[in-house]
Amino acid sequence: MLDSSTNVGQSIFELMKRFLSLFVANLDIESGNTRVGIITFATSVGTRIRLDKYSSHAALQSKISSLYYHGGHSNTAGALRYVRTEMLTPQLGGDRSDVPNVIVLTYGTSDDPAAMQVSTACSEV
8 A cells, every 4th residue: 555645745655666666676576475466545546556467576666666646635544445345355456365465554544543454364564
């Protein structure tokens, strides 16, 4: 989940993309053991990278660098709902039911603490 709201701003959004690119470089992506999916959220929420889309560091990092800043309200609750109902499904997001999910949240807190619960099958880091 990558916050692209006005609360973050464009310069911090670019910094988060650089951090994310460095972070994924250390993951075991090319073996297929680790998958990375990315949504961006602000007033609207959308999938930018499906969990089953990229199997190389270079392709994933290229896509991360092309992500764009949206601006708008920080819709953390909507983003978490989207992850649960869209991203973490095999049909829509490429999820694998036999593999635990890890969600990395960025900056800030939700205005709706109850919305922070995605699923009991997920871990928050």
